[in-house]
Amino acid sequence: MQEIKKLSEADIIRMIREEWEAKLKNLAEEVGIDYAVKIPSKGKVPKEEIPVLSPGLKVRHKKSQIRYTVISVNNEDCVLRTPEGKDFLVTAKKLEKNYEVD
Numbered sequence: 663m664q665e666i667k668k669l670s671e672a673d674i675i676r677m678i679r680e681e682w683e684a685k686l687k688n689l690a691e692e693v694g695i696d697y698a699v700k701i702p703s704k705g706k707v708p709k710e711e712i713p714v715l716s717p718g719l720k721v722r723h724k725k726s727q728i729r730y731t732v733i734s735v736n737n738e739d740c741v742l743r744t745p746e747g748k749d750f751l752v753t754a755k756k757l758e759k760n761y762e763v764d
Contacts, residue, residue, distance in 0.1 A: 683714060715740060720764040721757075729764055 715721075719732040721742065730742040739753050752761070 686714065686716065715757075721761040722764040724760055724762060730761070 715732055715735045717732055717734055720729055721732060722729050728745065730744060733741040733743050733749055735741075737754065739751050740757050741749050741751055743749050
């Protein structure tokens with residue numbers, strides 16, 4: 663008799679994340695938007711499960727620890743909003759190097 667494997671919290675979160683990312687990818691393809699910019703995530707998220715940037719996502723500057731909101735994203739850059747409500751442009755390269763998902 664085979665033993666049934668119990669799902670851990672991490673397994674469930676991984677499955678939910680996979681489904682969410684598949685739905686987001688399908689939606690992005692339907693409306694012609696590319697959400698290909700990825701940045702490192704803090705915490706215990708495996709590297710292959712780095713979240714994809716989308717408007718409304720919160721990111722944190724690694725050195726200053728200031729939290730920003732993603733306003734818009736494309737393949738080359740990203741617009742972030744400061745806590746004071748000012749928008750600024752960050753290149754994808756600088757975003758990957760200096761920010762992490764909050």
